[in-house]
Amino acid sequence: MIKTRLRESQRGIQLTQSPIRSLIPYARRAKENGKHVYHLNIGQPDIPTPPEAIERIRRIENNIIKYGPSEGLPSLREKVAYYYNRFSVHLHPDDIFVTTGASEAILFTLFSCCDEHDEIIIPEPFYANYIGFAHTSSVNIVPISTSLESKFALPEPDAFEALITPRTKAIFLCNPGNPTGQLYSREQLRELLGVVEKHNLFLIVDEVYREFCYDDEFTSVLTFTGASDHVVVIDSISKVFSSCGARVGFLITRNRDIQRTVNKYAQLRLCPPHLGQVMAEACYDFATDYIEKAKEEYRLRREVLYNGLQAIPGIKSYRPAAAFYNMISLPFSDSTEFCKWLLADFSHNEETIMLAPGDGFYYHVNMGQSQARIAYVINEEKLTRSLELLQIAVEMYKDI
């Protein structure tokens, strides 16, 4: 008898990997070969975590690290509710669930709002892991394309309406946007809320980059209290407070049915990480000054990046309004090959750069293939040098 090999699940095979991850072996080899790699590819901020938050951890007094409440520490939920006053959003702590990063908040949202084979409409390009979260929760993504030429502006409401089917359950936005750095206006959000109210859908908005808006004011979708039952917001301390490893996010909704359901998923995994929550509390205690400084730093880098990119012949870009990402168009048909070449073959004074290939942020195949995402989470000096390297590399690659 020939034994069949015991295999992993089909869904496990089908789960796609982050496009950012696929270049990692190339980066490792570049480093092994002595090259310095400037990481423009990942959204890991280089700005220090609020020192008060680290200090709070150092002063921890528990003698048992116990299970906490499934919905998160009451003291943290209160502080987050208070924090939202910054955006003229008035929340009750019960509206706020602490999750294990925004990742878990997204999963809880999809499981709580959508059944298997339900559809969610998402403007593309979008954060690539949405594909994995939708796959895990058996939800189908219906992408609505936006373009670099229009700075990835939100499509008109009727373009969303045209995609609505009986299986549509939600419109899902990332505002401000990763990977685009776009910012949606109050009026645009109001119009989309009209669409979700008309068709009885949820409007799910990932607002984890909300604090970094450089030109216009940010509008949280939670501002529109009239449409509360339709709204779910994803939030996190990861980017705002440079605390990605703490794994503390939030799911915020005033919809009682969704609250009750999220609570069940939350109870199932017992509780969010206690130590991260302790840190998070301190972050919100010292939010205002810290955030202002971080934002000014990113604003400065945005200018460095924008000016640097404008000076490189062949690259098309725009001034991103928010977050710390920028999609750019390269003068090549296959940016993935270019990104690999940057790591494998290119170097200048033993340095190179790592970008995130653009097509991984699109759900449609054959889109964004000449694009790449740049994250400006390295300091001005490194960013300037990275732009030099990009210019030299683009010039050189053209001739290959």
Added chain:
Amino acid sequence: MIKTRLRESQRGIQLTQSPIRSLIPYARRAKENGKHVYHLNIGQPDIPTPPEAIERIRRIENNIIKYGPSEGLPSLREKVAYYYNRFSVHLHPDDIFVTTGASEAILFTLFSCCDEHDEIIIPEPFYANYIGFAHTSSVNIVPISTSLESKFALPEPDAFEALITPRTKAIFLCNPGNPTGQLYSREQLRELLGVVEKHNLFLIVDEVYREFCYDDEFTSVLTFTGASDHVVVIDSISKVFSSCGARVGFLITRNRDIQRTVNKYAQLRLCPPHLGQVMAEACYDFATDYIEKAKEEYRLRREVLYNGLQAIPGIKSYRPAAAFYNMISLPFSDSTEFCKWLLADFSHNEETIMLAPGDGFYYHVNMGQSQARIAYVINEEKLTRSLELLQIAVEMYKDI
């Protein structure tokens, strides 16, 4: 036009809540009424977390709490691999994935090993949250019943084989057992491995209570290297190191296909909590002495509990071999009503006890209805008083 109410998902509605949680409002009211409640209902150990682990957190030196590797900190994975030598299990750090608690390890296992509508066979009674994890991953549970009369002994291999269908993908055990405190022997595990090899299934074993075996030696299923491709083990620091709130668990497998798949699910949620991992490392540095002391404390309590229960007329029990749980049979047909009565109506010197109703640990309906689970995670004095209260309450309830 009458607007349809925007509702949560059907799967969210269907997700069952933990049976332990349903009594919480009763407990809250009892406390509001000034009653002291001895919690025999939850598996939150009262033993202090290793002080060295708390101390390690107090000495944290990071200035940014960054994303770590998706599969966990390399230093922690090495320590866990070393720790397993205690059980004559030899692991490579690559076999070990750090997860956000055992909860996430179970979800990753089900998603990686099983497709939707695949079946897993689990001896019941079992940890009630398995139902929620299976529901979330759309896996069907096929329970195989065990009985209090036989101290919840593992059914014979042919009883498992009789339940295998073309959709069966795994046998899932909790060893040592929650809620039963049973311990499966090396020979029993060997026989079950024969079954999974014959039918090309996975053997998934939740071993989070492995350190607390009071009579016989524990055998990890990882010992059987010949069947490595079939084995996935769930582990956690929560119970062993009294660190439930740290949210650090482990998924261990030598099956490369499963490793690759788990890695994808791990990447999707970016990384496990950094601070919990730092704590966990210190736990494993000081494992041996700490665990020995904790085990002696639980062993003592087991005797107190066993002797106390034997002395209560009408209660049937047995001496649990491991973990810190005991299922008991009450002389009433509906233990849930009794548990509610304990909180709502009973008191003795303004004290009462809280138990976990037994039927919630059974997948079959109408089973375990006269049973309840006791967790011995309170100290000897409190346990003794709790047993007094139980005796008085049983006597009183009989006459109602």
